[in-house]
Each structure stands twice: as C-alpha cells, then as structure tokens.
Amino acid sequence: MKKTLFTIILFHFSMLLSAQETFHLVQFNDKKQTNFSLSNPEEYLSASAVNRRKVMDIAIDSTDLPVVQSYIDAVAATGAKIWHPLKWFNAVIVSNANPAEIEKIASVSKVMDMSDKTMGGIQEDLKTETYNYGKSEQQNVLLGIDKMHADGNKGEGIHIAVLDAGFRNYTTNPFFSDLNLGEAFDFYAKNSNVADDHTHGSDVLSTMAAFDEGNYVGGAPEATYYLYRTENTAYESRIEELMWVAAAERADSIGVDIIQSSLGYYDFDDASQNYSHTDLNGKVAWITIGANHAFTKGILVVSSAGNEGVGSWKKISFPSDSPFVLTVGSVNLTTLNKAISSSFGPTADGRTKPDVMAAGEGAWVVKSTGTVSTSNGTSFSAPQMTALCAGLMQALPEGTMPMDIITRLRRAGDKFSAPDSLYGYGIPNYERALLITDLEENESLFKKVKVYPNPVDGTAIKVELPSKFKNMDLEFVWYTMAGQVIQKQEAVNEKNIVLLELPADHRGQYLLLRVSTEEYYKTFKVKVN
Template sequence: MKKLGFLFSFLITFSLFSQQQEDAWFFLRDKPDSTLYISNPLLMLSQRAIDRRNNLQIEINGTDVPMHQAHIDNIKAAVGITVLGKSKWLNAVHIQGTKIIIDNYFLNSSFIKRVEFANKTFNNLGEKAVEKMVSNHQNKFNISQTDFNYGSTSDQIKMLKGNYLHAQGLTGAGQIIAVIDAGFPNVNTLEAFKRLRENNQILGGYDFVERSTNFYAGNNHGTNVLSTIGGYLENQFVGAAPDASFYLFRTENAPVEVPLEETLWVEAAERADSLGVDVINTSLGYSTFDNADYNYSYADMNGKTTFISRGAEIAGNKGILVVNSAGNSGNNSWKYITAPADAPSVITVGAVDKNKSIANFSSFGPTSDGRIKPEILALGVSAAVINHTNGAISLSNGTSFSSPIMAGLIACLNGNEGFLLKSSIHKKSKKQKKFNDHLKEAVYTSANTYSNPTDQYGYGIPDFEIALNKYIGSTASLQEASLERVKISPNPVTTIFKIEGFLGNRKGYKMQIFDVLGKQVLQKETLLNEVEISFLETGLYFLKISKENQYRTIKIIKN
C-alpha cells in the first residue's frame, strides 16, 4: 500500500508538472533575408539610425535584420505554444507552453538552434543551485546660454555641474532620449510637460505591455522619471535635458514581475535603435519574479546571463548610451545591482543625498565577474519630480531618479560636438576607443572618488564641467597630429580671435564654424590669421580646420 501511495503521489505531481505553463525563449538559427536587408538598410533602420552608425563607425550587420517571419508564423501555429514577444538582436522568440510541448517542438524544428527556459533547472547547460529569494517587486519603484532658475531641481542639477553644461548652451537639443519604463500617465496633459508638447519634443512611443499606441497609460513611475529629464516649470523646475526630444516606451507591467518584461525591454531598445535614439534611460531592474523558479542569483549578474542584459549590451554596441538605475536593494538581503545594470556597456547609476553621502538603499556592486558597478552617482534622496496626479513638485527617493538625472546630462554632453567631431574622422583604427567610450571615460574620471572606487559608491559623483573639457580634449586627440599645435587666442573671445600655432603652408586649408547643433555659421575657403565673430550670439561654438583627410576641431567660447 505504501508503494501504491507513493506511485499515486508521483503521478499527480508529474501530471501537474506536465501542465504547468513555462516561459522560454527559442533562439533561431538563421535569417534567410540578411543579404537583402543589409544591402538596403533603409528597409530596417531610419536614416538617423544609419547616420549614427556611420558617425560612430559601427557596421550594419545581421543583428539589425528583422527576424524571418515564416519561422515566427511556424511557431505561432504550434498547438500549445503562445508567442509573447521576440528580439531580432538575439534572434529569439519568447514563448509560453508546458515543458513537454516546448521540448517536443524544439526537437522537431530544424530552424531552432536552442531553447532556454526561464526556469534555469530545465536548461541543458546543467542544473545549478538557484538562490530562492522573496520577490520584492511590489516596492521596486519606491523607497519611502542658457540661464535657468532651477528652483526645486537646483540640488540635483548643480551637484553634477549640469548648470555649467546648460550655461554653454548644452541643454540636450539635437539629442533623442528613449525612456523605457512602466507608463506615462498624464504626460499629455500636465503643465510640466507643456513645453515638450508645444515644441514637439515628444516624438512618439508605444505600450509594449498592451501592444497599444496609447503610451500615456500604465504606472506613474515613468511620468516621474521623465520629469527629471524633460520637465519644465518656469523658475520652479528644470529637467536635466530640457531641450532633448523623447520616445516613451512602456515595457514594465507594474503589478507583476515576469520574464516577459525582459523581452519587452529588448523589443523597445530595438525600436529605439531603429529610430536613431542617442540615449536610453531605464529605471528598471530584474532579479526576482512572481514565480520563484525564475529568480536570478548573484552569479547571474555577470552582464551576459540574463536576456535583458544581453539585449542592453547589444544596444551599447549599436552606439546607444544606455543609462540604468543601480537598484534600491542596498539595505536588504539582496543588496546587489540587478539586470540590466550588470551589462558592461551600461552606465549604472547609484544614489546619494544632497550632502553627497551614499543612500543606504542604493544597491551594491561589483558584478559577479568583478567589474565596478555602479560606476557613478547622482541625487536620489529627496529628488524633485513632478507628481503625476496634480502636476505639483514632489520629493521622491530612489535610484530610479538618480539614473534619469544622469541620463539627461549625458545627453547634453553627448550633444556638445557629437556630429561635428564624429563625422570628421573617416579612418579610425580598430584599436582606438569608440567615441562613446571617450565620453564615459570623461564622465567616470571626473568623479570625486575615481581613484578609490568602492562597491556602493563606485567612482563617485561626476563633475560635468571637468567631463566636458576631458571629452573635448580626448576626442580632439583623435584628429590628425599635424594640426595638434593649432590654437586660438583669446578664448573666450568677444569680437576677433587669432589662429596660432599653425606650422607650414596654409594653402588648401579651409575653416568652418559650427554651433552646438552642428549648424554651420561661418565658412572660409582660406585659413585666415584673424577671424571676426562679433555677429555671433554668446555661447559655445566649434572651429573646424580641414584639408582633405586632416581635421582639427577647437572649442570657441563667445562672450
């Protein structure tokens, strides 16, 4: 009888197991249409996305190619399998079904390379112990020439010397930021976003959770986050990049924590890339799920295990500056950063208070493979945000807000001379750093504890005045050495400056002056000794001296 009882129990358990719906990804073998798409990139990418790749010398390759629709249709037609999402970068389809059905379909489908289950004990890589953690997603969003009057945002902008960037006219104009979050209710009506709406700075968006074009829905977290970058109330509130343009993408379903949200995030990042976005901010992170069998361990925080981190790394390799919150787990049992903050290319941001002391909730690094995370910090204790219900200015805590503050200023810095310098270098050795690497290095090395990083403080709090000068200097060093001694005097300049330090014959050299948006405001076909610019408005400009493949760009501050 005991044996029969045991057998009966086993059969019940097996029956329940065989019926349980599991999340998994099918990774496909090929993209048969790759040659067609790569030879006709406008079929899959906007011109702005192509320009960004050209400027950063990033090749268009098979990861840009859409997935083969016949493969997807084949999977959709399978009985017992539901397609929930997909990623062209990873050539993967997110599905649900029982383990038995998924395994059988995989074994009988030659176009599928491998299957990965969200429950890692099912994967063929071998079972490993998974740390069982209590899901904490319910609290993931909360822990109890230009001269702006910053009002309530003064601390969060001036702590990072963002006001210096703004004073140089670097306010995010010409940059496109994608905010990937949990929803954006009332952004279409609140006074604090009126400036964005009237200036057509909200370029569009999408609700990936509901598969809807109504992205002004969902959880208010995204509204609060957006306000720290693009919100504006005259003399009361100024976002970190008030003149940037935005795409708003909802990928997070706030009431639940499920693996599908990782896939939706990657879908949104792919959409952002195809639209030519410069910066992504995401104040989200994943380590635990409603189904504890899907939980990640600290060992998984290595930048290459989780689906979302793999996608974030590809986004970085496409030339997007991805900025992510470190997480708010510093004072609980899971104290570490979460995915995708562990990805190598992601700029991970922790939180401090107004006295520059670390917030106790700010998550710890390093990554499980020993890399410094978070790299940098911004205000995340009593940060000023816009309340989504009444539009009032509120104070809120979390790395959810330190991240977008940082993302906005990084967009301002990225716009300083981006197109001008990046387009002027046609032959760059593979050994040279990418422009985004120069930018990140400039920001990191400007931080107050760069020489002595710690697991929670990282490199510390950046100084964007220092970072701007470092970035201009490091990118200028990529120009041809024959022009490296050229300088202008005086600088700052009021009416006339001299071009000094030029060695040799000036024949064949021309000169151009551009504003911060890359618009040409002066051109001379000969290289003059003196240049008169009294007609220019006060602000930041760039002098470009060129001859064939030789270029030199010099910053001009016009008083």
C-alpha cells in the same frame, strides 16, 4: 531777450530733470513669443554682424534676438511711453510709467526705477542663458547642468527613449506642455497610449523633460523623448525583460541616441526564474544581453543601479551589470553620502559598479498630479545622469561613441582616483567631463611644472618644465572655462622652458591650459589680462 532765452533754457532743463526722474527699465521674463529664430540670424542681424560672430567664434544666442513686440505692446497699453527696447537686457526703456500696473503683466520680470543706482551693472555673463530652476536647482547644479545649459546644451537634437512602467498624465501635466515627443508605445496593449498607466515613468521623465521656469526645470528640456511602456506592475516575470529588448530594438530602428532605463530585475513571481549574484557578469540576463546589443548599435544605455542596498539582494540589478551600460547609483542630495538603499557592486567578474552617482535620496521630481515633491531611489538619479549625457553629446563632436561618454563621466567623477563598490567613480561634473581626454591626469608627474606669469599680460606665457621632461614631445591645448578648444601647439622640450602664444581675442578671461605628454596631462588655470 536774454532773460527770455534764459527762461526757455531753464524750462527745458527742468523738463529734462523731470523726464529723467520718471524713466524706468521694464525687464521681461523670456523671449518665448518671438517671431525670430536663432537659426535665421539674418532676419535681425546684418551680414557683417553675422560674419563677425563667425570669425570670432561667437555663438548667436538669445541676447541677439529682438525684444518680443507683443511684450512691449502690453507695456504701452498701460499708458507708458516707449523709448527703446534693449535686447541684451531683454527690456524696454519707458517713461510716464505706472510700475504697479506694469508689474501685473505676466511677461514682465521686474520694473526698475532708473534713479536707483543699485539696479545697474551686468551681474552675469550676458552671452549665456540660464534658468530659474526652482526646486530642481540643487540637483542640477550638482552635476553642472546649470553650466551645461549656459553653454546652450539642453539636449536639442538628442533622442532619448525612456523605458518604464507608464507615464500617467504626461499629456495633461502642464510641466510637460513643451515636451518634444517622438512617439509613445505600450508594448503590452500595442497602442500609443501610455498616459493611463503607472506614474513611475512620469516621475522619471520629469527630471529630464519637465519645464516650468521658477518652479522646476529638467536637465534636458529640449531633447526629443520616446516613451515606451515595457514594465508590467501586475507581475514580475522575465517577459518584462524581453519587452525591454523589443523596445530597445524599436528605439534603434528609429535612431535613438540614449536609452534611459530606471528598471532592474533579479527576482520574479516564479522563483525558478530568479537570478543569482554569480549571474552578474554582463552576459547572462536577457535584459543585459539586450543592452549589450544596443551598445553595439551605437546607443548609450543609462540604467539605475537599483534600490536593494538594505534588502537581502543588496547588489546592483540587471541590466546594470553590463560593461557597456552606464550604471548610476544614488546619493543624498543634502549630505552627498551614498543613499542607504542604493545598490552596490562589484559585478561577479570584479568590475567596479556603479559607474557614477547623482542625487536620488531627496531628489525633486514632478509628480503625475502636477505637484513638485521629493522622491527617493536610483530611478531618479539615473535620468539626471541621462540629461547630463544628452548635453555632453550635444557639446561633443557628432559621432561621439557611447563608451567615450561613459569614460568621460567616470574620469570626471569626484572619486576617480579611488573608485569603490559603493560610489563607483563618484559624482561627475559637466565641465570636468568636457576636458577629459584619452590621457590620464597625473598630478605628481607635473608637480614641478610652472606656468608663469599668471595672471599674464602681453602675448605669451612661459611653461617651465623639470629635467625629466627633457626632449619629450609635448602638446599644449588652450580651452575656455566651458571646455571648448581654442588653440593647440606642439613642441619638443629642448631648454626646459617653452614659450607659448596666448590665444587671440580672449583678453580679460580665465582660460585653461592643458599640458600633456603621450600618456599623461595636467590642466592649469590661467588669468589673461
């Protein structure tokens, strides 16, 4: 009897070992085919789970969505035994699997042998959703758009009007198959067909809206786009400026948030219409006056600086001279040096232009033919900046004014402390822009300020201040690394040491502590154990 029992146990143990050896984890590419929505979490999370996230200010994201059942069914159809889906890993545990057959399934990312210990472990923040950007990775990372997307800010709810010469093949180009189209309108033909005109607008649009993960992802793929043909490539005339104004008015009436314009004017077929450098004062050209009006209506206008750096004109073009337009110059994607063709400032009345820079020389775009290749010009740096603006608008409180966005981006530029007429305020970054306030950062003033212990255990941290801060009103603001406010504390510096409470529920993280006076601030990075 004992021998029989031992044999049975040994048999089951052998079967268990055998089963363990055949376990695999099948991971999927996405959850695009889900029948659930992030806006209705009650369909797949309990009321208490939803409430816990609200109380702890934890966003409901794609890791909360169930694994797509049709993806699991496709794996099961290969003969694999399905055990349990893992929504956090977007995967399913299987046994008796044929990895070669499963890997042929389009929705499958990879099949992992669970006996391979190198496959395990969390390799990224599972609260975030990032993309495989393909060719667009370097230019997106340059502006911090990858971090912006990881925060969930991909342009959703932001309306962008693109004023250009045409958007050839956008309706048939597979990279635009998920395009959120508000409307399209040709201001010359007076119809909605802009897909048979010039290719320039399609190239511009791609840097914002194209989406084919693994090949190319634009900076604001979830924004809604309004495609307006205002440029007529058959001639150069001031009538094109007025068509631009007509489109801007239409955009305003619809409720557009941003006007993206990779168009610029200064000379025309009729030389008597030409502008001069003295006209670059923000109030002469028809198109500039139109951009000024758009600003007063609460629309952010983002304009390419122009590509006249090596020509006779050299300067920025109109409407980039407007003080109310975000003017974008171009750098080489590899060296980050100013692109030789990028137009420069200053304006006739001495203002710094361009405002900011992005990749325009060697920039990756999706052509109207559906191919991904490089192109040159501020035409492509400007829409990348527009995508960053869309993400910032989504991240910041509703009603954030256009000038606040412009100011943030200027101050977030890598040349903010020493702007010039070639680079403006430099290349901005999403995370830096989120942290910008109306205050001015002052490194020398805060040079002797000490924040300790760092890393910090316990529940409090000390800020030691020099005597020049005595009796000053100070504000201390804790932020996440993504720039989201956690808590604020005000204090009068009476003893040169202020004791601050650490934010609750943020253990094991890096946080940012901004210390500010009425005029200046400095941000410290703190590790909370």
